[in-house]
Amino acid sequence: MSEEHELDVVGGEPGEAGIDRGQLLRRGAAIGLAAPTLSFLVDAGVAAGAGRALTPTFYQWIYDLHPDIPKGINKDFAKNHKLDAKIAPVQGFGIQRFLAEAKQKKSTWDVYVGVTPFVEMAQLKETGAIEPWDAYMPAAVKRDIIPSIHKEVMVDGKIYSWPFLLDIIVQARNSELVQKAGLDPEANPKTWDELIRNAKTVVDKKAAPFGVTFDAHGWRSLAPITHTFSTNVYYGPGLFDFTHPAAVNALEVMKRMKELANPNVLEPGKTDGGVNQTPDEEAFAARQVAYFIKYQNAPIRFAGTWPDPGKLRMAGLPKQPGGAGGTVFWTTGASLFKYGQNKQEAADYLTALTYDNRIWQRSLGNSHGGAGQLAPYTTLWKKWSANPPSWLPEWGPLVFKQLGASRAIKTNKFGLSQFNIGQPYWEKYLKGDEKNPKKALLAAKNAVYAEYKKK
Numbered sequence: 001m002s003e004e005h006e007l008d009v010v011g012g013e014p015g016e017a018g019i020d021r022g023q024l025l026r027r028g029a030a031i032g033l034a035a036p037t038l039s040f041l042v043d044a045g046v047a048a049g050a051g052r053a054l055t056p057t058f059y060q061w062i063y064d065l066h067p068d069i070p071k072g073i074n075k076d077f078a079k080n081h082k083l084d085a086k087i088a089p090v091q092g093f094g095i096q097r098f099l100a101e102a103k104q105k106k107s108t109w110d111v112y113v114g115v116t117p118f119v120e121m122a123q124l125k126e127t128g129a130i131e132p133w134d135a136y137m138p139a140a141v142k143r144d145i146i147p148s149i150h151k152e153v154m155v156d157g158k159i160y161s162w163p164f165l166l167d168i169i170v171q172a173r174n175s176e177l178v179q180k181a182g183l184d185p186e187a188n189p190k191t192w193d194e195l196i197r198n199a200k201t202v203v204d205k206k207a208a209p210f211g212v213t214f215d216a217h218g219w220r221s222l223a224p225i226t227h228t229f230s231t232n233v234y235y236g237p238g239l240f241d242f243t244h245p246a247a248v249n250a251l252e253v254m255k256r257m258k259e260l261a262n263p264n265v266l267e268p269g270k271t272d273g274g275v276n277q278t279p280d281e282e283a284f285a286a287r288q289v290a291y292f293i294k295y296q297n298a299p300i301r302f303a304g305t306w307p308d309p310g311k312l313r314m315a316g317l318p319k320q321p322g323g324a325g326g327t328v329f330w331t332t333g334a335s336l337f338k339y340g341q342n343k344q345e346a347a348d349y350l351t352a353l354t355y356d357n358r359i360w361q362r363s364l365g366n367s368h369g370g371a372g373q374l375a376p377y378t379t380l381w382k383k384w385s386a387n388p389p390s391w392l393p394e395w396g397p398l399v400f401k402q403l404g405a406s407r408a409i410k411t412n413k414f415g416l417s418q419f420n421i422g423q424p425y426w427e428k429y430l431k432g433d434e435k436n437p438k439k440a441l442l443a444a445k446n447a448v449y450a451e452y453k454k455k
């Protein structure tokens with residue numbers, strides 16, 4: 001059977017009864033369960049290969065948001081393979097354990113499901129902890145990756161992250177609060193001026209305590225808002241140019257939004273090293289704010305706590321006249337440990353996992369608990385566009401289309417840390433301690449470059 005046909009079998013309509021996975025099982029791409037402390041081991045005579053079980057390790061939040069992985073998909077795999085899935089020893093994107101093991105030329109795990117290219121991928125590659133997928137990934141999968149995502153997951157012409165869960169920064173709103181303010185609940189603000197004007201109306205009309213909120217982390221706010229003005233904002237080794245006019249425009253937009261946001265909007269989150277359970281999420285969940293700038297799965301998850309999740313509306317980010325109209329996206333994917341084992345079996349597992357329809361139907365079609373994360377494959381979106389399944393929300397294709405004008409944050413060792421280093425400096429402008437946004441951003445750029453030179 002051809003690779004293309006095998007992918008068609010996996011990519012059948014989600015929820016369709018009696019999907020035949022026999023051919024994929026014979027390739028080793030069926031799926032199996034392993035909770036953090038349990039392994040589902042099958043008889044060695046029917047398991048593929050010898051030695052230890054296939055050992056993927058998952059960032060905890062992936063299990064939390066996608067329960068079909070530990071509770072269903074992995075169980076299927078374990079019917080024909082030895083599997084010992086684990087929860088990864090990471091918090092706040094920390095990968096120290098992986099790097100320490102690589103120095104000793106060993107790995108407890110075979111694959112890490114939880115890598116984000118601009119965050120950890122460059123460091124994992126440069127330290128020799130991971131190797132490319134190219135020798136193991138089916139050609140049909142390589143061709144099927146959305147082009148902009150294909151660029152994101154590559155370094156030096158090789159694929160170092162198998163893309164899985166796609167997130168993209170969007171605008172969202174509570175249409176009930178918007179309507180209460182006398183505004184059209186179905187109208188997507190086209191420009192930042194319009195969004196901020198609407199947010200002010202929400203506050204003035206007392207429809208909600210706050211008009212708009214955002215995540216203060218730079219890769220979730222400053223960078224994507226910058227991309228709506230221009231995506232050509234990287235220099236030298238791929239660092240974000242905080243002094244680019246587009247970045248200045250973005251910071252000014254953030255300052256205007258902050259004046260209408262929950263007062264604690266700049267505070268860190270309460271979990272995962274400050275990056276999750278952030279104040280913006282809490283305000284949106286509590287229906288205290290009408291408009292919300294964040295990656296799409298956040299408003300979906302928190303609107304799921306509302307009495308009527310159907311009041312959620314989403315669209316691509318606004319843009320000013322003449323702007324690029326882009327945003328920031330990223331995928332959370334899987335990296336292959338250089339000193340792991342079961343490498344071809346790991347590729348079979350990832351093929352099955354990332355094409356499994358249970359993932360996408362729950363993620364996109366469940367208003368009460370769905371993660372809202374998008375698929376990274378062209379064939380799935382073509383199929384859904386040609387014959388939209390009943391569970392596909394209207395916002396899905398709308399948000400997906402913005403990928404064409406968008407780009408990922410450039411992959412390098414400072415892809416994430418540059419925003420952490422620069423944040424205290426640009427926040428001086430947001431807090432009013434520095435009146436000139438250009439000076440605040442120049443200080444951020446200088447601080448990042450100073451750290452970069454030390455490396």
